[in-house]
Amino acid sequence: MFSNLKEQPADKILALMQLFKDDPRPTKIDLGVGVYKNAEGVTPVMRAVKAAEKQLWEQETTKSYVALAGDPDFADAMIGLVLGDAVARDTVSAAATPGGTGACRQAFEMVKMANPDVRVFVSNPTWPNHLSILKYLGIPTVEYRYFDAESRGVDFEGMLADLADVKPGDVVLLHGCCHNPTGANLNLTQWQAVVDVLLKTGGVPMIDIAYQGFGDGLEEDAAATRLVASSVPECLIAASCSKNFGVYRERTGILMAVAQDKGLKGLTQGTLNYLNRQNYSFPPDHGARLVTMILNDPALRKEWADELEAVRLSMLGLRQQLADELQRLSGSDRFGFLSQHRGMFSRLGTTPDMVERLRAEHGIYMVGDSRLNIAGLNAQTVPILAKAIVDTGI
């Protein structure tokens, strides 16, 4: 029977990770997979996470099952972190999931249960796993314009024009902040215009927020999600703790469903529980427990927020250094977008051929669509990258 299986396409980002590992050049630079790395190239366990783990080890008395939706304290803490007081707590149902990916997967399944004819509008481009999971679930996608190849910012007119085609019962997938893979983001005035289109068309927003705290700050990065959630009748939010708590392998995320009609809460919560049960029963607990401990303890929370802020500022510093260095070497402002982009990623906006030349000739690894992970750089490698970009003729 196994011989009937078909070869499945590999994840290009993960394949690139392997290619990098196999490259013997000591000068190679990894700007591929979206994992935060400090100046020494290390992805550290955050201080508050270590402290919470120690406490947990000392205090945890059982590893018995918790609940299908995970620990309600985790839901409360994450709803607070992401939504603040933008919506009333009794309009939100939530379930812990294995990472933000698990939350996306459950969200897609939920909207298909609610509307078998659902179409999901996705930004062009979006995170490849969105497309892969949607395809796997047989959910049709419609692309909306997003990245402006000329300015490397958002093609906002194009985006609004394409979103005008949304029909009631369609879902619009939006990145809450730090767009992956482009790094180009909407400002709040533009988000308000998106809300207006959603209200006009009846489209249901689904917000994927995987980098809260990596862009303009913890509160600032949540502002768009809060605006949307407080403005529309219904929305879904898939939040990941992988990056901002650095708990990647613990698989920590949450799916929230917000409905202004409070009468729907039982139905949405029941559906979230049901989906967890069908897919894996109880969600992972360890990472969620650490996140809850950190968010609910003022000292741990401050330690975490301070470290996250340092991470954010270091990435902003690298962006500015790279933009400045490219301006100096190229004698033009055409790379200024690098300091405007936010989050871990920027799309350089060059061809796959050029990306391949950077890899072959300079040992610089970025994703084929010319996405680079800013956190893969440090003060010493920024000038090396800038020179390689200019020498390659990008």
Ligand code: PLP
């Ligand atoms: N959504 C986006 C856009 C991402 O970049 C990521 C990245 O890691 C995720 C969701 C979810 O990640 P995880 O499942 O590791 O929490």
Ligand code: TYF
């Ligand atoms: O886009 C990225 O690089 C991160 C990490 O299958 C990632 O979101 C990459 C590929 C993948 C899962 C996570």
